[in-house]
Amino acid sequence: MLTVDFDRFPVPGKALVLDLGCGAGRHSFEALRRGARVIALDYSADEVAGVNAMFGAMAAEDQVPPGGQAGAVRGDALSLPFADGTFDRIIAAEVLEHLPADAGAIAELARVLRPGGLAAVTVPARFPERICWALSDDYHNVEGGHVRIYRQDDLVAKLRAGGLDLIGQHRAHALHAPYWWLRCLVGVHDDNHRATKLYHRLLVWDMMRQPAITRRTEQLLNPVLGKSLVLYLRKPRLQPPARTSDRSAGDHLTVGGPRAGE
Structure with missing residues (x-):
């Protein structure tokens, strides 16, 4: 990526x-x-x-x-x-x-x-990062x-x-911002939570296939959620x-x- x-x-x-x-x-x-x-x-x-x-x-x-x-x-x-x-x-x-x-x-x-x-x-x-910091101290307070x-x-x-x-x-x-918000909600170090595993699978599929619908969606969302x-x-x-x-x-x-x- x-x-x-x-x-x-x-x-x-x-x-x-x-x-x-x-x-x-x-x-x-x-x-x-x-x-x-x-x-x-x-x-x-x-x-x-x-x-x-x-x-x-x-x-x-x-x-x-x-x-x-x-x-x-x-x-x-x-x-x-x-x-x-x-x-x-x-x-x-x-x-x-x-x-x-x-x-x-x-x-x-x-x-x-x-x-x-x-x-x-x-x-x-700034905007996606502030949400991550607000949701989880573990997201950034690590070595x-x-x-x-x-x-x-x-x-x-x-x-x-x-x-x-x-x-x-x-x-x-932009599609990665909600993934990290979700991880911060359920536990940023929890790699086995069902919700984050499903979202991660979606991101991998998108990177491998690059379908037009997700590419266009991300282009539209990037100015705000990138x-x-x-x-x-x-x-x-x-x-x-x-x-x-x-x-x-x-x-x-x-x-x-x-x-x-x-």
């Missing part, structure tokens, strides 16, 4: 892409399928191992176009191991709401994005959970202060000279072809 719309966020072949806080890697895999050179970064060693395994499986199944490369690495969003202006595209999907020092992560994201490069940043939308609910204008202001210009926005996943706020941003082209770094992004690329520079 993709939150970023790749029609609105074009990733050309051989573009160097950072998936910041990649989680299970859904956006990394899509960028790799488009022939990009992808670095998936996450703080969780388990997530990094799983994403690297999937990268290998994609290469084995010939799902990586010529020029596509990928690697997953463990790292900290507040101290990225890349030089200034390294990446053509950066995706940060459902990451900032987990970070107490979100301004520091935004500054790092903007630092490693090249002048003229594009970023896609997604966070839980690594959500530490804030964003107002759109506040988030845009932080991104602009970090050096990024807003160029587009939309909401996504679970995720998606922002598209550009780094202005006029920037100070880049700093140097001991490591290049190519050091992390291992799947789908030779490393950069070889």
Whole structure:
């Protein structure tokens, strides 16, 4: 399930892409399928191992176009191991709401994005998220959970202060908002409740089949009920000279072809 719309966020072949806080890697895999050179970064060693395994499986199944490369690495969003202006595209999907020092992560994201490069940043939308918080403390009061609910204008202001210009926005996943409200009602950690299992089955069916009726329904509901706020941003082209770094992004690329520079 993709939150970023790749029609609105074009990733050309051989573009160097950072998936910041990649989680299970859904956006990394899509960028790799488009022939990009992808670095998936996450703080969780388990997530990094799983994403690297999937990268290998994609290469084995010939799902990586010529020029596509990928690697997953463990790292900290507040101290990225890349030089200034390294990446053509950066995706940060459902990451900032987990970070107490979100301004520091935004500054790092903007630092490693090249002048003229594009970023896609997604966070839980305010209205659906407030309902989840009201229904269940367990939804967010967990280790690594959500530490804030964003107002759109506040988030845009932080991104602009970090050096990024807003160029587009939309909401996504309206059908998922009631699912999480239901989970908060019956017990957010209860995976066996009949109601949530039935709703989850509906969501899986929708993702696999993508029938016109649910696609159209979600499009109509997204502006109000969309679970995720998606922002598209550009780094202005006029920037100070880049700093140097001991490591290049190519050091992390291992799947789908030779490393950069070889």
